[in-house]
Amino acid sequence: MCDYPGCTASGEYRAPKSRTLLDQYFWFCLDHVRAYNAKWDFYKGMSAGQIEAQLRSDTGWQRPTWPLGRLGARFLDEDALRDPLHVLATGRARAADRARAETPPDLREPLTTLGLDWPVTLDTVKTRYKELAKRHHPDANGGDRAAEERLKTINLAYAAVRTHLAAEPRLAAAG
Numbered sequence: 001m002c003d004y005p006g007c008t009a010s011g012e013y014r015a016p017k018s019r020t021l022l023d024q025y026f027w028f029c030l031d032h033v034r035a036y037n038a039k040w041d042f043y044k045g046m047s048a049g050q051i052e053a054q055l056r057s058d059t060g061w062q063r064p065t066w067p068l069g070r071l072g073a074r075f076l077d078e079d080a081l082r083d084p085l086h087v088l089a090t091g092r093a094r095a096a097d098r099a100r101a102e103t104p105p106d107l108r109e110p111l112t113t114l115g116l117d118w119p120v121t122l123d124t125v126k127t128r129y130k131e132l133a134k135r136h137h138p139d140a141n142g143g144d145r146a147a148e149e150r151l152k153t154i155n156l157a158y159a160a161v162r163t164h165l166a167a168e169p170r171l172a173a174a175g
């Protein structure tokens with residue numbers, strides 16, 4: 001049975017009783033282990049008894065709705081959980097989404113042109129640019145006008161990314 005006061009769901013997920021009792025556990029249902037997990041920082045410095053008292057007084061826990069992505073997996077027992085809501089196993093996908101969302105708007109098109117994903121380093125961009133410039137150079141395409149146009153687009157994309165990275169040397173160096 002879930003340790004949350006008044007909850008009758010089965011308590012399948014464990015969470016430490018306090019920061020000082022990391023080997024003693026509450027057993028919660030999925031909703032309540034998540035609520036507890038989300039409140040973990042709030043419980044900092046509280047004893048297990050104080051946390052239990054807080055659980056009892058905290059009506060905000062009733063039937064919570066949890067925004068996806070906000071929940072850490074700190075106390076979720078992954079084996080027991082089997083990830084019914086796909087909030088755990090998607091860390092990599094979420095990282096990719098975040099990277100896409102963080103792409104500077106002025107670089108989205110240039111990076112697509114170069115076939116690169118944010119974040120990029122100057123070296124990565126240079127290497128890719130050289131490959132593309134060689135492949136799409138009109139001389140390598142029998143003087144093809146379309147190749148010439150492609151190369152112009154690639155040049156513009158490269159210039160845009162290079163300018164951006166030069167303006168943010170911290171990012172360029174960190175990559």
Ligand SMILES: [Zn+2]
Pocket residue numbers: 002003004007008009028029030031032
């Ligand atoms: Zn519960």
